[in-house]
Amino acid sequence: EIVMTQSPATLSASPGERATLSCRASQSVSTKLAWYQQKPGQAPRLLFYGESSTATGIPARFSGSGSGTEFTLTITSLQSEDFAVYYCQQYNDWPLTFGGGTKVEIK
């Protein structure tokens, strides 16, 4: 099983700041990596997937990068609606696995 490790577990930031979230895979997943956002009481929402694909309706301030075992989700200027938990997920191999999540909270 491919283990996905996210860091930091919690990121405290202010609106307008840049946020950088990291995700590491225990073995290469090529570019088969997705990012999701989840707010309390809601289902996850796809943000970004593959080498360079932003999901439908996702603002341009969200971007993803990386390949192999190291990946990054960047939010260029945090808005109030961006404070949530973010998960990475590899889909290179079954079982599909998620990282433990990064909670982005208001500083």
Next chain:
Amino acid sequence: QVQLVESGGGVVQPGRSLRLSCAASGFTFSNYGMYWVRQAPGKGLEWVTVISSDGSNKNYADSVKGRFTISRDNSKNTLYLQMNSLRADDTAVYYCAKGGCTSGNCYSNLWGQGTLVTVSS
């Protein structure tokens, strides 16, 4: 409207069974693999099972293998999860999710609102 709507959750005693359903609308259901994903209270996300678009291929997490069965009825645009021999650690919100690809392992670009399954005596 493009959506997935789960039903069938509830409180069940350990060792008993429950069947979840997921009604799909607004897209060609038979073209996509479908997933069940669960989230225990206050915890992260866990993939449970996947079924291919035509129902011929299925995979399960080790934690549910031999107890859970995924199926689909493409004529009814509905996904199912039969859960047998339920245990306390199966307590979670269960989401159905649509694969974003027409074949193979994939991300999920559409999720239902989730249905809560509580296993307790």
